[in-house]
Amino acid sequence: MKTLKILSGGAAQGLVGSLAPTFKAETGFDIVGEFGAVGVMADRLRAGVPTDVIILTAALVDRLAGEGLVLRGSITDIGEVETALAVRAGDPPSSVKDAADLRDALLAADAIFVPDTKTSTAGIHVAKVLADLRIAGEVAGRLRVFANGATAMRQLAASDARHPLGCTQSTEIISTEGVVLSGALPPGCGLATMYTAAQATHASATRQAQRLIALLASPGARDLRNRAGFVTDLVS
Template sequence: MTALNILSGGAAQGLIASLAPQFKAQTGLDITGEFGAVGAMADKLRSGTKADIIILTAAIIARLAEERWVVPASIADIGMVETAVAVRTGDSLVKVNDEAGLRDALRAADAIFVPDIKASTAGIHVAKILQQLGIAGEVASRLRIFPNGATAMRQLAETDALRPIGCTQSTEIISTKGVALSGSLPRGCDLSTMYTAAVATRAAHAPQAQGLIDLLIGAGQREVRTRAGFIDARP
């Protein structure tokens, strides 16, 4: 036994990375597995991918509990994550104080970097907002769609586009070198998503998985969660 297997939304990747050394010191285990679009990660679990701990949106974890893929008693909220706007480090921050400002910012961009618009939390929301703003067709050719937010942000950091912009969950922006958090989406276009952890029903290392959940939600890690972009689930 050398590693704990995880299936997680990309929103939690930076937080897991920051806590991995402490977890290893406590258990002797590394953390391995996959981070990606929440829908894709849930489907991997259902298709038999080995996992000890699952971190996805609260809604998906609830469905997995009903389907008996995770242990209901282990379910714990980690925190809320906002969907936000990103720019390359060094580029001017984009002001999106209202719907008109967001519409203008998206129209002005020559490349818009987003995660999967069918399987990821932020990507699905971006597609909805483009429709809401009435510019989905106008900007369709400028969308740069990637399997998850982390990949989208890495590509944003490396692009040679003149006026690029990105939109994904704040945690993925914060944890990616070369991009900067420009701001949350404005009211009426905003999205805050609760991320939740659970031990997989078929976990090979259930006690250690529960130990990681306890570490993730512990009061002593509040500052770590905040730095990673999580809005604490507890007062």
């Protein structure tokens, strides 16, 4: 089986999955991916894991280019992803218009499902927001921290808590069955993160890597990006 190997933040998992059939039809290659916290994926590349394409935050991809691990000329923006709130399917949405609303919503939750607060983009931001709202200590015992946003959302979907809440990147919420996007974080608390794709310096399937990157950012995939939760206005 011919495969293209990718390392990606969880934010892009749904988009990659939606493009995989088209990519296979065009190239004959299957996509074999690892999806997780961006810091962990970057360290996997640094450790020498065979990789053709990476899809990570723009800042991290730029850093990896500086380390000689990806080709700077191949770096391509895919779109921005907002950090957002999630509820279980069937639960009432959490209406959050400002920081005070967000503080109240977090304090009202008896379980808060989030990705890794040290290595994932959304998790690091959640930790900052809790500190800024001065409730980090108060909700610490209610945090349910998982390796990545997709896992956190699956656990939210299965939760038997009375009033659980999730917070991760919108793409991971949209792609998880059993949870519903409840809106982006409010002004002053939000985070929109640009994700980019790039070819690994030591890619073995270079032509196919270039094709996947082109597909990810193509005008023809705009609707797929939008449905997956990417803000596409910045992508031509």
